[in-house]
Amino acid sequence: MEVKELEVPVEIGENTAHINALENEAIYILREVAAQFEKPVLLFSGGKDSITLVRLAQKAFWPAKIPFPLMHIDTGHNFPETIEFRDRLVKELGLELIVRNVQDSIDQGKVKEESGRYSSRNSLQTTTLLDAIEEFKFDACIGGARRDEEKARAKERIFSVRDDFGQWDERNQRPELFDMLNGQIELGQNVRVFPISNWTELDVWSYIKDEGIEIPSIYFAHKRKTFLRDGMIWSAEDGIVFRDEDEVVEERMVRFRTVGDMSCTAAVLSDAISIDKVVAEIRDSSISERGARIDDKRSEAAMEKRKQQGYF
Amino acid sequence: MANRIKMEVLKIATAGSVDDGKSTLIGRILYDTKSLTSDKLEAIERTSKQKGYDYLDFSLATDGLVAEREQGITIDVAHIYFSTAKKSYIIADTPGHVEYTRNMVTGASTSQAAIILIDARKGVIEQTNRHFFINNLLRIKEVVVAINKMDLVDFSEERYNEIKADFEKLMEKRDYADQKITFVPVSALKGDNVVNKSENTPWYKGETLLEHLEALDLAAVSNVGTPRFPVQYVIRPKTEEHHDFRGFAGKVYGGELSVGDEVVALPSQTRSKIKDIYVYDKKYKTASRRSSVTITLEDEINLSRGDMLVKANDLPTIEKQFTATISWMDSKPLAAGNKYVVQHGVNKVLAKVDQVHHKIAPDYSGVDAEAQSLGMNDIAEVSFRLNKPIFYDKFKNHRTNGSFILIDTQSNNTVGAGFIS
Numbered sequence: 208m209e210v211k212e213l214e215v216p217v218e219i220g221e222n223t224a225h226i227n228a229l230e231n232e233a234i235y236i237l238r239e240v241a242a243q244f245e246k247p248v249l250l251f252s253g254g255k256d257s258i259t260l261v262r263l264a265q266k267a268f269w270p271a272k273i274p275f276p277l278m279h280i281d282t283g284h285n286f287p288e289t290i291e292f293r294d295r296l297v298k299e300l301g302l303e304l305i306v307r308n309v310q311d312s313i314d315q316g317k318v319k320e321e322s323g324r325y326s327s328r329n330s331l332q333t334t335t336l337l338d339a340i341e342e343f344k345f346d347a348c349i350g351g352a353r354r355d356e357e358k359a360r361a362k363e364r365i366f367s368v369r370d371d372f373g374q375w376d377e378r379n380q381r382p383e384l385f386d387m388l389n390g391q392i393e394l395g396q397n398v399r400v401f402p403i404s405n406w407t408e409l410d411v412w413s414y415i416k417d418e419g420i421e422i423p424s425i426y427f428a429h430k431r432k433t434f435l436r437d438g439m440i441w442s443a444e445d446g447i448v449f450r451d452e453d454e455v456v457e458e459r460m461v462r463f464r465t466v467g468d469m470s471c472t473a474a475v476l477s478d479a480i481s482i483d484k485v486v487a488e489i490r491d492s493s494i495s496e497r498g499a500r501i502d503d504k505r506s507e508a509a510m511e512k513r514k515q516q517g518y519f
Numbered sequence: 520m521a522n523r524i525k526m527e528v529l530k531i532a533t534a535g536s537v538d539d540g541k542s543t544l545i546g547r548i549l550y551d552t553k554s555l556t557s558d559k560l561e562a563i564e565r566t567s568k569q570k571g572y573d574y575l576d577f578s579l580a581t582d583g584l585v586a587e588r589e590q591g592i593t594i595d596v597a598h599i600y601f602s603t604a605k606k607s608y609i610i611a612d613t614p615g616h617v618e619y620t621r622n623m624v625t626g627a628s629t630s631q632a633a634i635i636l637i638d639a640r641k642g643v644i645e646q647t648n649r650h651f652f653i654n655n656l657l658r659i660k661e662v663v664v665a666i667n668k669m670d671l672v673d674f675s676e677e678r679y680n681e682i683k684a685d686f687e688k689l690m691e692k693r694d695y696a697d698q699k700i701t702f703v704p705v706s707a708l709k710g711d712n713v714v715n716k717s718e719n720t721p722w723y724k725g726e727t728l729l730e731h732l733e734a735l736d737l738a739a740v741s742n743v744g745t746p747r748f749p750v751q752y753v754i755r756p757k758t759e760e761h762h763d764f765r766g767f768a769g770k771v772y773g774g775e776l777s778v779g780d781e782v783v784a785l786p787s788q789t790r791s792k793i794k795d796i797y798v799y800d801k802k803y804k805t806a807s808r809r810s811s812v813t814i815t816l817e818d819e820i821n822l823s824r825g826d827m828l829v830k831a832n833d834l835p836t837i838e839k840q841f842t843a844t845i846s847w848m849d850s851k852p853l854a855a856g857n858k859y860v861v862q863h864g865v866n867k868v869l870a871k872v873d874q875v876h877h878k879i880a881p882d883y884s885g886v887d888a889e890a891q892s893l894g895m896n897d898i899a900e901v902s903f904r905l906n907k908p909i910f911y912d913k914f915k916n917h918r919t920n921g922s923f924i925l926i927d928t929q930s931n932n933t934v935g936a937g938f939i940s
Contacts, residue, residue: 225528225607234811235770238752242824242865266799267811270764271756354598361597380595381933382625382848386770387862387924391931405609407600492556 226414229406230263235386236365236402237267240347241274243390244398247347248305250336251277253289254466255422256351256403259411261296262420263402264349275349276303280336282328282468283310284447289466292423307339326449327470337373340397347390349400355407366390367399408464409489416482426485428462428477439473464489527737528607532627532659534650535636540667544636544707545599545610546577548729551714554601574708596626605733620881620896621848623653624936628922631740632661632732639672639704643685648882651686655693656844656898656938658918660740662700665728670706674719679704692883695915703728743808744773744917747835747910748782748828749864754813766797766813767822769865772919775807776814781831784820785910790831791818825866827910835910835920840873842902842940844914847893849927849934853901854892859934860926861905864919867926869906876900893935900940914938 237260240247249264251257264273279293297304309331312318317338318331340348354361364380366388381389390398403411415422432443434454441448443456447469450456461474462485479485535541546563549555555563567576599610611626627633633654637647654662664686672678683702690700703712704720705728711717714729726734754766776782780793796803797813806812814828822828829835847853853872861870878890878899893899914921925935 228528228809231770231809231811235751238768238811239865242752267768268752268754269797269799269813270758270761270766271754355600358597361599362595377595382621382936384625384628384924384933384936385919385922386629387864387922389862389924389926389931389933391860391926393931405598405600407602409602 226410226417229403229410230266230414232386232405233260233263233402234267236388236400237264237349239366239388239390240349240400240402241268243388244347246343246345247275247349247400248278248343248345249273249275249349250351251279251293251304252351252466253279253285253293253423254351255411255415255426256353258296258420258422259414260349260351260402261300261302262418265300273300273302276305278305278307278339278343278345278348280332280339281306281308281310282332283308284328284469286423286425286463286466286469287445288423288425292421296421305339305343307335307342309335311335312338323449327468329468329471332468333373340373345397346392347398347400349402351403352401353406353408353411354401354404363401363404365401365404367401368392369397369399371395373397409486412482412486412489416486423466425463425466427482428460428480428484430458431461431474432456433459433461433474440476441473442469445469527605528609529632529732529735529737529740530609530611530630531732532611532613532623532630532633532654533636534613534623534627534633534653535667536638536644536646539636539638540707541636542578542612543576544634544665544667544705544713545612546575546579547707547710547713548610549599549601550575550577551710552601552603552729577707596622603729603733606737608732620649620653621846623650624657624846624848627653627657627659628936630657630659631737632663632735633659634663634665634728637664637666637682637686639666639668639678639682642682643689645882647686648689648884651689651693652881652883655695655698656846658695658698658915660698661735662698663728663731664700664702665707666702666704667707669704669711669720670709674704674706674711674717676720676722679723689883701725701731703731741808744912744920745833746774746776746808746830747772747912747917747920748776748814749866750822750824750826750828751865753823764815765819766815767828768811768813770811771806771808772864773808773917775805776828776830777805778803782816782828783831783834784822785827785829785835785837786908787820787822787826789818789820791816791820793817827866829910835912835917837908837910839905839908840903841905841909841911842876842900843923843937844879844940845893845899845901845925846936846938847895847897847899847934848936849932850895851927851934852892852894853925853935858928860928861903861909861923861937862926863909863911863923866909868909869928870903870925871905873902873904876902901937911939913940 309328312335313320318334352360364383433440434443434450434456440461460478462477463474465472479488533541563575563579566579597612601608613623613626635650666679666682704723705712711719712727716727748769748771750767751769754768756764778793778796783790794815794817796806855872855874857872859870861868875890878887878897881898912920921939923937924933927934
């Protein structure tokens, strides 16, 4: 990589952009992970948040390579665009990618596939994730969760200790003071690390725009066969989302704000075909990002319950 | 590099007793700055109606845990984000119960400003002393005293002045004179003087709470010290292209460092000059406070994690012992002879408690010189001996290089915070 020399004296850090401050914080956190843990891994979903994490990790360790592998817990219900994107990114950056499949956990009888109209593999990911953590003896899992996403996540630490069962004891969390991160754990415990805890959805999008980071095409407005349910727009392509016969398929101009499991990720109507338009749309948006995630709507405390069980 | 919109980020800690309306105040700020999305707002409307309220219960916007919603209280620090055209804000919503002092210290430890809530009907109470004490201890530069529930005292100017006078008496006890304190009469529930000026308080000529926060100069609220660069991670790519690259990655604290600066490496006391400052593949002339950079030096010096680069004419204290104010956060008591890990920035050393000097009542009611040990939420002067020297400044001179955390060697939990005296 070529070293660019800036002609003008440039100051970095304080009093530069707000996103710069967040970037500095995230880089600091990623370096703490590399320094404090023996076997960290970056959980990669192919979504914008984990793509952002990869860029931050590149920056944190340049000119050395990112000193940990990526791992994707594949529900088998991913958008094909996301998988293609994932494989290309990993190849371009010369990173190591580990994939573990929810389908295998189902085949092994460890989890049972849900059925019916709201069936989803989203919560099944937890078992596959915990098995993979044990298989590779990972002591730190870096994730792209943000505190602004959901109110239980608002209480999450940057270094969040999980017990042998991957459980989150939300009432007994380690206090996190100053910017000092305590990564000391016992054998069997592991730490979930959230370097972009303090970023908002708009921050992530602004960063992607500023940095010119490439993201999967489903984040941009495109024509898609869809149907309506509970006031939300679902993809009728690929046959992943359960659809009743009386639910009419119609082509709509949509995009996705998150790219989780297809069965629980609804689309939004949009004509944002470029990154500039996406940023503008998010800035003006009156619906929260996870408003299109049916997994959070199961109950008021849906996220908290899943987190206690080891979900990300 | 693309031009980014210059925006500032201000971290604010909140402190108030149970029922002072802290969550309601935050919810009100979110509502009046149009930061609540329609689905969140609908959820609040729905739940408020279910509970039979004739107003919107904004506390539902922030109380995230099931137990909190059940009991209607805040247990753990929650972080809330919103932004205006001028600034980005992060509010640490910290619980106000006596037993949760540790959360208040935690929330305040990363904040530059604080809001202390007072219930206009109750006035300055014992809890207020504690909230103010903690903001003092942590040297929070900007404190806003929001006198809330003014609607329940008929927006009385007299009552407001009475509370203000009581609080000013409290201010005489603080040891941190640089702290700026501003009073605002508000009603979080009804929205008076939170974001919008109230017609109910024609006697109040000052800014609304948000106007005040918007006007704060971020450079002025930061505690500036001298530059300290603890080495976080050593980058040695050993690739063909960067064969001899040896970069010291870390965050700059206190002041700024520039290319050409003469620096001293601690503990070896070896001198060198800063050759380059990198962020990713770009070189910079100067790295200012809080920037995460990679520094290369003119000379080949062996530095590892926990070592520190400082300017040659500006050394910190290098000692194997220190005395600090400790905020204790564990149910297992701290006592003389106990061993802990001191995490000072990214540096870890083993420490033994030498002596508990005296406990400090967090409500300014005095000290207990007889105290032998510290229980949960206690604050005390404690001296430590270390197994190797650390490079520190006094907390009052350097908020980052003067602070540390204590880690229990058995449970690995963070059990205390320290401020070096």
